[in-house]
Amino acid sequence: MREGLSVGEAQDRILEATPRLGDETIPAFEAAGRVLAEPIDSTRRHPPADSSAMDGYALRREDVSKASAESPVSLPVVFEVPAGGHGVRPLAPGEAARIFTGAPLPEGADAVVRQEDTRAGKGRVEIRVTPSPGEHVRRAGEDFQAGDRLIEAGVVLGPAHLGVLASIGRSMVAVHQQPSVALLSSGDELVEPDRPVDGGRIVSSNSYTLAAQCREIGARPIYLGIAPDEPRSIEKRLRAGLRADVIVSSAGVSVGDHDHVRGVLERIGCRLRFWGVRMKPGYPLAFGVIEATGTLVFGLPGNPVSAAVTFEEFVRPALRKMMGHRSLFRPVVRARLAESLHKKAGRLHFVRVRLESRDGEVWARATGNQSSGVLTSLIRGEGLAIFPAESETLVAGSEVHVQILDMGFFDRADRGF
Amino acid sequence: MREGLSVGEAQDRILEATPRLGDETIPAFEAAGRVLAEPIDSTRRHPPADSSAMDGYALRREDVSKASAESPVSLPVVFEVPAGGHGVRPLAPGEAARIFTGAPLPEGADAVVRQEDTRAGKGRVEIRVTPSPGEHVRRAGEDFQAGDRLIEAGVVLGPAHLGVLASIGRSMVAVHQQPSVALLSSGDELVEPDRPVDGGRIVSSNSYTLAAQCREIGARPIYLGIAPDEPRSIEKRLRAGLRADVIVSSAGVSVGDHDHVRGVLERIGCRLRFWGVRMKPGYPLAFGVIEATGTLVFGLPGNPVSAAVTFEEFVRPALRKMMGHRSLFRPVVRARLAESLHKKAGRLHFVRVRLESRDGEVWARATGNQSSGVLTSLIRGEGLAIFPAESETLVAGSEVHVQILDMGFFDRADRGF
Numbered sequence: 001m002r003e004g005l006s007v008g009e010a011q012d013r014i015l016e017a018t019p020r021l022g023d024e025t026i027p028a029f030e031a032a033g034r035v036l037a038e039p040i041d042s043t044r045r046h047p048p049a050d051s052s053a054m055d056g057y058a059l060r061r062e063d064v065s066k067a068s069a070e071s072p073v074s075l076p077v078v079f080e081v082p083a084g085g086h087g088v089r090p091l092a093p094g095e096a097a098r099i100f101t102g103a104p105l106p107e108g109a110d111a112v113v114r115q116e117d118t119r120a121g122k123g124r125v126e127i128r129v130t131p132s133p134g135e136h137v138r139r140a141g142e143d144f145q146a147g148d149r150l151i152e153a154g155v156v157l158g159p160a161h162l163g164v165l166a167s168i169g170r171s172m173v174a175v176h177q178q179p180s181v182a183l184l185s186s187g188d189e190l191v192e193p194d195r196p197v198d199g200g201r202i203v204s205s206n207s208y209t210l211a212a213q214c215r216e217i218g219a220r221p222i223y224l225g226i227a228p229d230e231p232r233s234i235e236k237r238l239r240a241g242l243r244a245d246v247i248v249s250s251a252g253v254s255v256g257d258h259d260h261v262r263g264v265l266e267r268i269g270c271r272l273r274f275w276g277v278r279m280k281p282g283y284p285l286a287f288g289v290i291e292a293t294g295t296l297v298f299g300l301p302g303n304p305v306s307a308a309v310t311f312e313e314f315v316r317p318a319l320r321k322m323m324g325h326r327s328l329f330r331p332v333v334r335a336r337l338a339e340s341l342h343k344k345a346g347r348l349h350f351v352r353v354r355l356e357s358r359d360g361e362v363w364a365r366a367t368g369n370q371s372s373g374v375l376t377s378l379i380r381g382e383g384l385a386i387f388p389a390e391s392e393t394l395v396a397g398s399e400v401h402v403q404i405l406d407m408g409f410f411d412r413a414d415r416g417f
Numbered sequence: 418m419r420e421g422l423s424v425g426e427a428q429d430r431i432l433e434a435t436p437r438l439g440d441e442t443i444p445a446f447e448a449a450g451r452v453l454a455e456p457i458d459s460t461r462r463h464p465p466a467d468s469s470a471m472d473g474y475a476l477r478r479e480d481v482s483k484a485s486a487e488s489p490v491s492l493p494v495v496f497e498v499p500a501g502g503h504g505v506r507p508l509a510p511g512e513a514a515r516i517f518t519g520a521p522l523p524e525g526a527d528a529v530v531r532q533e534d535t536r537a538g539k540g541r542v543e544i545r546v547t548p549s550p551g552e553h554v555r556r557a558g559e560d561f562q563a564g565d566r567l568i569e570a571g572v573v574l575g576p577a578h579l580g581v582l583a584s585i586g587r588s589m590v591a592v593h594q595q596p597s598v599a600l601l602s603s604g605d606e607l608v609e610p611d612r613p614v615d616g617g618r619i620v621s622s623n624s625y626t627l628a629a630q631c632r633e634i635g636a637r638p639i640y641l642g643i644a645p646d647e648p649r650s651i652e653k654r655l656r657a658g659l660r661a662d663v664i665v666s667s668a669g670v671s672v673g674d675h676d677h678v679r680g681v682l683e684r685i686g687c688r689l690r691f692w693g694v695r696m697k698p699g700y701p702l703a704f705g706v707i708e709a710t711g712t713l714v715f716g717l718p719g720n721p722v723s724a725a726v727t728f729e730e731f732v733r734p735a736l737r738k739m740m741g742h743r744s745l746f747r748p749v750v751r752a753r754l755a756e757s758l759h760k761k762a763g764r765l766h767f768v769r770v771r772l773e774s775r776d777g778e779v780w781a782r783a784t785g786n787q788s789s790g791v792l793t794s795l796i797r798g799e800g801l802a803i804f805p806a807e808s809e810t811l812v813a814g815s816e817v818h819v820q821i822l823d824m825g826f827f828d829r830a831d832r833g834f
Binding site (some may be wrong): 008086103159160229401403407417 | 499519629789825830
């Protein structure tokens, strides 16, 4: 066990110890946002036959090779192709057939002239353009052939993927499982939000934030409640979390005499891998693994902001790795600092910032009080500016990297084009 | 009713006709991602009392005004402050009290010296630094006071907001309702994914894509199934969607003789506002409003890509407006074109592109076949490049605006700092 790792070292050690979870097979209809655990190959071709891309007339191109608006060519309309194309006879030279988008091309036809380029008469149609070969025809298998690899394993399934799965008749797909995360708060002063807060009690808000952080990425929170600062009680509640993939406790891993969680963790078979990360907010971060089960254990600081930020930096990438994601980290944008920042060298600071776009540049401004107890500073900003460990000053106007926590930052109030 | 609007005109007309839905009150625990419909004011202050930000010792600063590592000051530790702070007596001059993070400061104390800057002895503690006034003390109400506006109406609730709601004991919040969206496909050739596709039949994949597009933003899809190209059947199914907030039909609004949906819509009381948008994919887009109920009706083209893209451009912003969002549109990034693009002037083209970051710039490359039937071209790209209506050529290397459809584009495989 080492103390005081850098943020990067801590992330590396956590991810080394983090397994990718196994697969489960679920209805494709419910698979949006999940990471595909198998490649998808087509069992059929699409479109199944040459078909029309427009509403218009199927014909033989040679019959209208000199047609134009000035000298249209008139053809008899000998039948209409039904949508499914059943029972259609081949098209003979000099004939046209009425056809609609998606209907299969009759044998013999090699082009479609769209309705707008024709004039319909009684049983006949005037063709007013010369189509190019195969114009407005979708070729059989143009989209994909039987056996084609359609989707690679590891892809995050979006709406279009579900459409593709439907189009080849796949109703069930294998995806990576989503981790369960047991959440425990500890502290004698903590109460649930529906309880009175007299006598110095404060609401245990961490679990509400952490549960939402889990849900946001598809992990399943299991809230173990609040344990008083008493080893047996903490141990009992933690044991209720042993079947989860991840245990996250907040508070109780500080250096204080009251911090029993660390000892308790050892008693339930958790081997601590490190304790303490050189960052602010959030120094006292503990990470371990329950040896018998492989359950990851994170001991987060009790301060609301420290808990939320350490979850972001350490727990979230691990959960994303478990569920098969390749991109484990938040987006990072470059921004200019609206004001200078100062600190001592030694710890990387994650500074809560509000972002504003001005003249094509993004400007970052710290959200006032950066004390780790100030939960409201997290809701006032969109991101965390990276103030590197060894820096002491970032001057106003200089460039910083900002992790984007609120993806709404990217959305637009105007259409942007 | 006008035909052939520009994309922007069509979006404006749709949004003008789109109401913001009313409120509903739901458990705060389930409110992540919802748009707050009421401002949240605090009913209490936080922290409730002056409290310690660290594990250490509470003391009177004047007693240790010359303490340093070289000449530490020894004080008696007269009690330990319990986490809730109950029954603690005031601190007399010359005394120190053991204190832990979050515990209330005893009366008389005006600073906390953290454990790391002390050396504990038997019943006494050596103080090795001089704290500044209020050092490591969180002031009562430092985060917020009773009556403070904590969250404005219109905010999209994230994990930190749920923590703030918990911390003031709010368990229920008013948010904007989420729209229900009735989805109908029509076409004789269409079958559900679990049916055989012989005889020119193709799977109706649109509803699967559209349902996922609805769910992605929190709208509730109601799938009305597939209607054959027969007016009475279409009308019957559409009537099943009349209690939804939005009806989305795909196919059936083209110029073809088989396109009954348009007539049917008029029979069920839908006043068409426009038909046709000068864009590709997706020209035949119809939009109307059921006069009796205010239900919005979108008639999307039947081609899978046209349906998905017109949903993106027209239905999605309307649904976001209904649920109270202020940012209705997708993120847009600037990218350089990897290859030249050509088209005729007149319609805005949305070109499916794959994006790649190279030397700090984003490059966009069209995903091969842009035929609107090619659903797989949508899953191969992250965005839609905007090829303006009046442009005929975009040369390789020039800049385009790209709408980001796959937010995973922003995520990082490395930590980015």
